[in-house]
Amino acid sequence: MKAKIYVTLKNGVLDPQGKAIESALAGLGFDAASNVRQGKVIELDINESDAAKAEAALEDMCKRLLANPVMENYRIEIAS
Amino acid sequence: MKAAVIVFPASNCDRDAAVALEQATGKAPAMVWHQETELPECDLVVLPGGFSYGDYLRSGAMAARSPIMDAVKKRAEAGARVVGICNGFQILTETGLLPGALLRNAGIEFVCRTVDLAVANSDTAFTRAFNNRPFVAFPVAHHDGNYIADEETLKTLEGEGRIAFKYVDNPNGSANDIAGIVNEAGNVLGMMPHPERAVSPLLDGVDGVDFFKGLVEAA
Numbered sequence: 001m002k003a004k005i006y007v008t009l010k011n012g013v014l015d016p017q018g019k020a021i022e023s024a025l026a027g028l029g030f031d032a033a034s035n036v037r038q039g040k041v042i043e044l045d046i047n048e049s050d051a052a053k054a055e056a057a058l059e060d061m062c063k064r065l066l067a068n069p070v071m072e073n074y075r076i077e078i079a080s
Numbered sequence: 081m082k083a084a085v086i087v088f089p090a091s092n093c094d095r096d097a098a099v100a101l102e103q104a105t106g107k108a109p110a111m112v113w114h115q116e117t118e119l120p121e122c123d124l125v126v127l128p129g130g131f132s133y134g135d136y137l138r139s140g141a142m143a144a145r146s147p148i149m150d151a152v153k154k155r156a157e158a159g160a161r162v163v164g165i166c167n168g169f170q171i172l173t174e175t176g177l178l179p180g181a182l183l184r185n186a187g188i189e190f191v192c193r194t195v196d197l198a199v200a201n202s203d204t205a206f207t208r209a210f211n212n213r214p215f216v217a218f219p220v221a222h223h224d225g226n227y228i229a230d231e232e233t234l235k236t237l238e239g240e241g242r243i244a245f246k247y248v249d250n251p252n253g254s255a256n257d258i259a260g261i262v263n264e265a266g267n268v269l270g271m272m273p274h275p276e277r278a279v280s281p282l283l284d285g286v287d288g289v290d291f292f293k294g295l296v297e298a299a
Contacts (some may be wrong), residue, residue, distance in 0.1 A: 014253065016188040059285065065145060067172065069140055070181040071228060 001046050001054050002079040007067045008039035042066055054078060081299035082122040083109035083181060086152065088143045093129035101126070104292035108280065109179055114146040116138070123299045124151055124161045127157040127168030129221070139182060139224040140170030149175055161205060161298065162268045166222055169270035173215055176261055178270045179237070180229030185222070192221040193291035194225040194285060196248040197259050197273060204262050206269045209294025216287040220259075221250060223274040225287025227254040227261075245271055 015037050022036035047052050047056040058076045067074040083101045087094045094111065101109045101124075110120045114132075119125065133142035143149070149171075156177055164172040172178040185191060194217050203227045210216060215285045231238070233257055237243050245260035252272075260271030278285030279292065 014186055014226070016184050016185065016186055020188055065141065066137070067143070070173070070179075070182055071183060 001048055001051070002052065003044055003046055003058055004077045004079070005044075005058065005062060005066055006039060006075045006077070007042065007072050008074075010071055013071050030053040039070075040062055051078060055057060081105050081124060081296045081297065082107075082120070083124040083126060083295075084122040085109050085120055085126045085128055086112050086114060087128070087294070088114045088132035088146065088167075088171075090132050090134055091128045093167075093274065096274075096276040096284075097128045097165070098294050100279045100288060103279055103289070103294075104296050110241065113274035114143065114148050114229070117151060119148070119151045119155055120158065123157075124163065124295055125155060127137050127152070127164040127171050128276075129166030129168060129207055131173065132167055132229065133192075135224070138169055138170075138174070140172075140174040143167070143171045143172035146246050147275065150173055151175060156263075156268050159267055160173040163206070163295070164268075164270040165274055165276065166220075166225075166272055169225045170224060170253075172270040177268050178261060178280070179233045180227055180255075180261070182224050182272070183226040184224050184227055185226050185251070190221075190223045191225070191251045193251070193261075194219045194278075195251055195273060197198070198248055200243040200246045201262075204244050204266060204269070205298040206260075206262065206276075206291070206294060207244050209290045209297060210287075211290075216245075217278070217285060218275050218287060219277045219285065220273045221277075222252070222272055225252040225254065227258040227272075231253060239277060240264070242266075244269060245273065 275288035
């Protein structure tokens, strides 16, 4: 089973990288772009056939390592 | 006083910390590899600066989950003093021994210079040796030193005198100009500036001498 985990900065947490990307986009003439936020995507294979068990394991991975709840949110996506 | 310095892959201030500790205590600290599961007998554990695990995932995230950290947590809970400097501070927040997190510097750039710090609380185990001096100067060298915590945590830190150091001229956007904080019990300190890089006139700074002397006296 393949999974993707999207880790994003919480609302209100300053994202200087997003801001830099935004100003680079503006420099290229993309004035319509705003509120740029940078996050990360973690892809992995999980050796588990039961989707509920896989989801529980992924949830645990996020809580214990992949995301820092002080500053980040996460979203788990399991590919069928 | 017996001290131990934890060495992670890509720690790069571990030897600086060892030199500063040896200068203060007269004996070399134990250097403990992160894969160990037990700490030697010691009164002080130092988590050194550096870029453990290349800052992969988040600064300090991988190091915080390495085998030795369970022993460090237990030792901290038992009352031993633990000091995390720079990457060590990031590791302490990642383990939950200290609240909050350290984000990318607000100005994006890596900051590397000596900064003036206000000793925000002169009555911690880590700042008493400054003898009520209002300011000290230590170098900073970091990319992720922008301290954040929720409003309530910041209020608690301020209210309980748990902010040990504040930047005089904030180099990284840290909330409340925070440069270093202690835990509720007062035995764990995390700070972004590097006292171990200011222990000799040759290094252009000597305020670290008092810092490490203080650690010995508190033992």
